Amino acid sequence: MKTIRLFPTIITVLAGLYFLVPLIATFKFSLEMKRGELSFAAYQSVFQSDTFVQVIGFSVVASLVAIVLGALLVVPTAYWVRLKLPKVRPFIEFVSILPLVIPSVVLVFGYARIYGTGSFLPLTMTETGLNVLLVIGYVVLSLPYMYRAVDNGMAAIDIATLTEAAESLGASRLRTILAVVFPNVRSAIVSGAFLTFSISLGEFVITSLLNRPAFGPYMVQIGQDYAYQPAALAVMAFAVTWVFMALMEFFGSRRPGQRIFPRLRVSRFRRVGS
Amino acid sequence: MADIARQPDETPAGLSAMERAVIDTAAPVALGLSPTAVAGACRARLNWAWLGLVPFVGFTLLFLVAPVFYLFHGAFTNAAGQYTLENIVALTGAQIGAAYWLSIRLSFVSAAIGTVTGGLLAYALILGGMPAWVRKAFNSFSGVASNFAGVPLAFAFIATIGRLGLVTLLLRDAFGINLYASGFSLFSFWGLALTYLYFQLPLMVLMITPSMEGLRPEWREAAEILGASRGQYWRMVGLPVLAPSVIGCFLLLFTNAFGTLATVFALTGSNFSVVPIVLYNQIRGNVLYNPNLGYALALGMVLIMAFSNTLYFLVRSRAERWRK
Known part of the structure; x- marks a missing residue:
């Protein structure tokens, strides 16, 4: 028995070391900015930079817009396909996973050529156009994950029956989507949203090739200019990724229609009473 | 009507x-x-x-x-707009051919190491009788680490085994091993492979876990009753059942590595000429002096990724045979 367990234990310990050592080393490195003592000076220096605040703000806004746009695109489509056109589901699914095959560098290359000078849609010629293109790029990158999250959410509820029930109670199609379908896949959308957010927040390739003042290119610049700040950024990025993944897991495993936050007891009583 | x-x-x-x-x-x-x-x-x-x-x-x-x-259309035309195969032929030229070869080698090596180490770790966690909390910890860690790529990952590895990284210094001061004098560099082929492993290994663990859990204890018991040794069980039952999944995971890891740009860029700037980096430089400043050759480069990249993904789907349908 003992000989059987020895080998797995060695593997697990080695893997644990490989995972933990870079994290510990990076964290320790990030504390060593001031010679001879451990301090959070590197973190302070990151947060005190005006550029940092600006690029984070830009990236957060771009990511949030991408999430909204992605949800608006994916939720009605996934709903419609499941309800009316089940035959085209494989095709739509195939299209939605295409971004996994097409690298972002190829995608942005195409954007630069097709939406450049003399194009019918010269998006790369204006600041606003570039921002629009950036958000669209984020939507495309997150399409596989968003679509799968929402489609799985829809699979968990009986879309057809719910729609029929809503219709027999006289709800319009828009109302059905807003009041019945959307709340039931809310957790799935939020789960997809967190993944979208973690993909686009520090995205480098599309962002830098579109010349946007966002977080990804800023990090690369910091990496070239400083020694300790990058380590601080890496530690924070890891922490943020962890939080996002935990939230994604949390929302991804919720029951359909479950509230995002549990409702307070008091309000439930009041509702019953009134 | x-x-x-x-x-x-x-x-x-x-x-x-x-x-x-x-x-x-x-x-x-x-x-x-x-x-x-x-x-x-x-x-x-x-x-x-x-x-x-x-x-x-x-x-x-x-x-x-x-x-x-x-881009695909551009790959098959020349500057005058006529159809040609020149660009495709030029892909095998010295500079671009070398970039493809480097990319394929790096992706292959990092996928192979990721498949083996990730497979071993999944085996240890699931079939090696590790306590449930260890398995859970590794699982949630893998979810995070497989998504922890790009620029911050590069920073973490620079702080760890860069020239002044803590592990580099620790090895030098405590054990007398000078990594960089012995030929290792984080900014080289093997350094990149080691860095990629940080997201490849956990990805492998996540992807192979369902198949490992699908290995039914009855099969091993049946093999043991028939007098098979542990090695025989793995050689004749376990591995053949797992093989399609393992190959499928390898292909996904390969695609994953092949498309990686941000990590390489943050580590080595634009010097390490893997295909994505060459393409990046081409978009920035037409370094190939031929836009259509750039299109062909993009075409080749998509074809390689599409090929390995298609293989993955073919293999996966075979892997699912045992999961009923």
Whole structure:
């Protein structure tokens, strides 16, 4: 028995070391900015930079817009396909996973050529156009994950029956989507949203090739200019990724229609009473 | 005719799908209409339903299919707009051929190491009798680490085994091993492979776990009763059952590594000429002095990734045979 367990234990310990050592080393490195003592000076220096605040703000806004746009695109489509056109589901699914095959560098290359000078849609010629293109790029990158999250959410509820029930109670199609379908896949959308957010927040390739003042290119610049700040950024990025993944897991495993936050007891009583 | 075509939509909203279907087909027949009229009614309803796909299809056409198609088309034309295979042939030239070869080697090595180490770790966690909390900890860690790529990952490895990284210094001061004098560099082939492993290994663990859990204890028991040794069980039952999944995971890891750009860029700038980096430089400043050659480069990249993904789907359908 003992000989059987020895080998797995060695593997697990080695893997644990490989995972933990870079994290510990990076964290320790990030504390060593001031010679001879451990301090959070590197973190302070990151947060005190005006550029940092600006690029984070830009990236957060771009990511949030991408999430909204992605949800608006994916939720009605996934709903419609499941309800009316089940035959085209494989095709739509195939299209939605295409971004996994097409690298972002190829995608942005195409954007630069097709939406450049003399194009019918010269998006790369204006600041606003570039921002629009950036958000669209984020939507495309997150399409596989968003679509799968929402489609799985829809699979968990009986879309057809719910729609029929809503219709027999006289709800319009828009109302059905807003009041019945959307709340039931809310957790799935939020789960997809967190993944979208973690993909686009520090995205480098599309962002830098579109010349946007966002977080990804800023990090690369910091990496070239400083020694300790990058380590601080890496530690924070890891922490943020962890939080996002935990939230994604949390929302991804919720029951359909479950509230995002549990409702307070008091309000439930009041509702019953009134 | 037009009235009939609209009829299905005018049926009361409260009817079930089946009732609707009955009305759709029965009503015109009851009215004594020809089959063509019925077909017309069906087609009208179909057309209307297709409209719901317009936003999605329009978006993906404009921002996913058209850009890629434009590049593909450009790959087969020359500067004058005539069709040619010159660019495709030029891909095998010294500079670009070397970039592809480097990319393929790096992706292959990092995928192979990731497959083996990730497979071993999954085996240890699932079949090696590790306590549940260890398994859980590794699982949630893997979820995070497989998504922890790009620029921050590069920073973490610079702080760890860069020239002044803590592990580099620790090895030098405590053990007298000078990594960089012995030929290792984080900014080289093996340094990149080691860095990639940080997201490849956990990805492998996550992907192979379902198949490992699908290895039924009955199979091992049956093999043992028939007198098989542990090695025989793995050689003749375990590995053959796992093989399609393992190959599938390898292919996904390969694609994953092949498309990696941000990590390489943050580690080595634009000096390490893997295909994505060459393409990046081409977009920035036409370093190949031939736009159409750039398109061909993009085409080759997509083809390699599509090829390995298609193989993955073929292999996966075979892997699912045992998961019933």
